[in-house]
Amino acid sequence: MTTILITTLLISLLVMILTSILSKKTITDREKNSPYECGFDPRGSARLPFSLRFFLIAVIFLIFDVEITLLFPLASILHLSNIFYWSFASLAFLMILLFGLYYEWAQGALDWSN
Template sequence: MLTMLLLSLITILICHLVMGLASVISKKMVLDREKNFPYECGFDPKGSARLPFSLRFFLIAVIFLIFDVEITLLLPLASVFNITSVFSWLFTSTLFLIILLLGLYYEWVQGALEWST
């Protein structure tokens, strides 16, 4: 028990030491003017490269990715149908779909799915 505690403390100490060392070594100069501007084939930039983007589009993209991952989690249910019992397969798939639909309903109620306001 004492050796596990000692090894844990040594591991935590080494991790903090490495993270602190990496933080000190990787400091970048904020005053470097050339690195702050976008590169356009050696020419001076026409306009600002820091254009704002639609937060709604970003939110829709994140929701799409979440539901896409959930669909990939749903795909193996078809392949395990013959291996498991019907009750456990039905219970698992129904519970997963209910959780998925509750998440969709929550996003709908919060207004995240409305493109224009």
């Protein structure tokens, strides 16, 4: 049992050392060390500040995008259900969406200029 454990440990250690030696790049390229397309310095700080207002708008967009995706099945079940129940359910869902949008607007979450 111990011989199998030692053999496995030695083989895995040998493979890790071998890949570590072979994966080292000795040639440094000027293009590899320069900023890539985005213009950020790759050796600079990765903790750049971002706009919290932009993040809030993105989350609100994501929520409303998912809710609009939930509206698509309503069109496909129109012919399967009673028109009164279908219109009540769809209007209730849309009213909840509109009240949520109005609440976000009243709280000032959609004011980008502030």
